[in-house]
Amino acid sequence: MTRSTTTSGEAGGTITAAVGPANLQGRIPVLEYHVIGGDKNTLYTRTVASYRSDLDSAYKLGYRPITMAQMLDKDFRDVPAGMAPVVVVFDDASDSQFRYLEQNGALIVDPTSALGIWEDFARTHPGWKPRAVFCMLNGGAAGHNFFGDNPKFNGQKKEWRFPKVKYLADQGHELCVHTLWHAKLSQYPDNVVQEQIARNAMGIDSVVPGYRIRTIALPYGLWPKNRPLAWQGSWTDPKTGKAHPYKFDAVLEVAGGPARGPYDPQFNPRSVNRIQAIGNDIVRTLTTLQQSNTRLVVGAK
Template identity: 30%
Template structure:
């Protein structure tokens, strides 16, 4: 999203989104929602199947192989889940970034150094990036005992990505910083989600657009839908909402990326008909997203939670603890999760099972025959 005059105020305990948008420039911060009390229960979503091998010393079987770019999995057991303190009903930080500039011009901007420092802290604390698509679909492949984090970038700004003459990410761009941090922290998977508009990464030449999108997709990044012209969807009729979504979806297809499974709302502004953001059609083309993401204010519920709303997924603005960000941006929330480890999503390393503390057992609903492990 581009920075609006007022980002949505998110009322966590009821998942009610009250959004007021008055575009007055890039200098304002989002409103302050009340904090999310914690997970409310879980419902499992099918993940891909890991191939188990022989049991490891901790009581979990380790696979002989794993998909390229994905961590080796395990077959979780109650004892193993207890050892790693797995809690796959916990909260997940979905971080929201905008421009990455050497000199900040607005409160939403971050410098490459600020981005680098935040990613370094995430890596050191045990967070592993996944895409918004993986999160929304519940395909969370994070090593046992680690925590998923979703890095998201709105607007497809030139500061997010570009290629130099040698076909490598331009220094100082978001992707270059992510790759740099991952090179120093092997467990920190280099991936993120980029939600684009009609001129991805500021490129107007179709060949340059295709080259950029091809590099990102080939290297495990997600490129997805942020509407064609970045309008306030709340001001549009349903047909126009669908047109904005379909037009960028057609561009994404032409550029060689898979169909979007996620989209971010411009300005965090929900259409009057909420369902139009998640599914619909225009001019013979349909769309149906696994997740629609808000502008940000607090960690998201686990995608396995009963009350997880795929049509209004929470995010956290990346920023320090100043002004309105004293409580509602990334520094505050990452410190809060460190102080409340029982509220955080902790992976059991097994995409075929959901591992949770016994006290959450009554909130679990299994789907598609997948196993729940309560310890």
Template identity: 65%
Template sequence: MSRRSAPLAAALLAAATFAACAKGDTHRAPATTGDSAASPGQATADSTTAGGEVAASSAGAPGGGRAPNLNGRIPVLEYHVIGGEKNAMYTRTVASFKADLEEVYKRGYRPINMSQLLDKDFRDVPPGMSPVVFVFDDASPEQFSYLGEAGKIDPNSGVGIWLDFAKSHPGWKNRGTFCMLNGGAAGHNFFGDGPKFKGQQKAWRFQKVQWLNQQGFELCSHTLWHARLDKYSDAVVQEQIARNVMGIDSAVPGYRVRSFALPYGIWPKNRALAWSGSWTDPKSKKTVTYKFDDVMEVSGGPTRSPYDPAFNPHSITRIEAVGDDIRKTLERLDATNNRFVAK
């Protein structure tokens, strides 16, 4: 979420490069795009069971050893810009982001993707420890940038910080959900669409999206240019979402986008269009259909467990990375024994 917006005509023009979608159903299961990291559906962890299967282990890990609690709450952390000289509503400094990672790690949390939460797939979380979902909204260059050349990741961008953290923290995997814009203002177009935005090149946009998918992160929809959906007709709402899904499919053909984050946390007048709809390109006559498994709110605290009978995937609540909100929320979960703990 952010307070950025752009005139509709200008935004649609900026997104014209995404109009050519790969042929076929936009909701096919993603094809294998590389072997550099195991997907969330594969067994990846730290030890081997007696039966020869790979399994996660919390032995000697900080924050582990709790009794299972499958009905506890799960923190879904919401980030925007990673950088700047001081924290603000939509900005988290590099130092604060690093401190957040340390905080959740020492408390016994391990990252998973939103799709894993939906599927009750907690194999990346050792027994006695807890899942956490990191969600990055808006696709700003500060989240993922290159230094001078394609593939050379800026160590002070969100992704660069994440990779460096994983080197010294066992069990910290490439799991996180990126809710992207592909036609936003100020470089919020697949992590930077011009040199004036942290030196990023337009040609690098698809490479970054592909890299995230290959490394085990999740791709998520956030509309074309961060439209406030309650202001628009049903037709425009569906166009905003469908063209965003088209952009993701153009970068990673066949990728099934399962998650959607509401811009500003505001619902369209027809709420159902936030998770299901379609739009027909007037030029190609191609119809793009979207059907998300979850919709993320902008706030509301830690979300319910998928084992909780009251769990509603169309209303996933989140914790904004503002001030000390993350630390205070984790402290409350511990104080009330209300955190999800894997078995």
């Protein structure tokens, strides 16, 4: 039996939130964002208004955010019974996602960056927890280096990079590998593939020592020729002779639609589909999953 709850909406109106019976076999939408900002939506850019509207639609449709790690672990403690998990992923670590502003000597999260909007949204939407996934570059060009390494990129400073990454981990967001500088892994020999991945993981580890990385997002969705190297490998630093092994549980594709959930017998964590933030694709997919009862819905704890 499906029931509905009503809550007061932002505009003071009444919203009917979808709440339904448990469906653990269902799908989980894994959303994929790149740059947040600009004045129009493009393949890799989503305006602040559209991004905020996506969050609002997801909330009203009864979705609550979880990390990929939680999805892998079937950890739905952050999703109330009758509601559905959604995974929100940000790729490429640009300042548009996490920008600091200096105000009276203190650093604040820029309220117009993706993280600032998320945090503002959470203040007015109970249950919207800090559970996004940030698939980061640590040596990318044009400021795509742990969210900006140069004042050219909206005043960001190199020394803010590590505090930003640590802040995300401390808040409960997930840190995810996206290679050193966004290499097309299909075009490189095995040793370069492993260097690209291992040095990104090393970068994360130098910010949060011992952090257990669970997830990698493939740049452009391109697989290495030797496919398993996407999730497991090792790179030996020629300067030190030290080996740097890595091993992840989930590999994110660049597209493909709603992902199979972890209770689905065909769930393959080494190939998790995503939904790109293009046009109206996200809201359309979230709505279809809800209306067709094909999404994963959490049961009573």
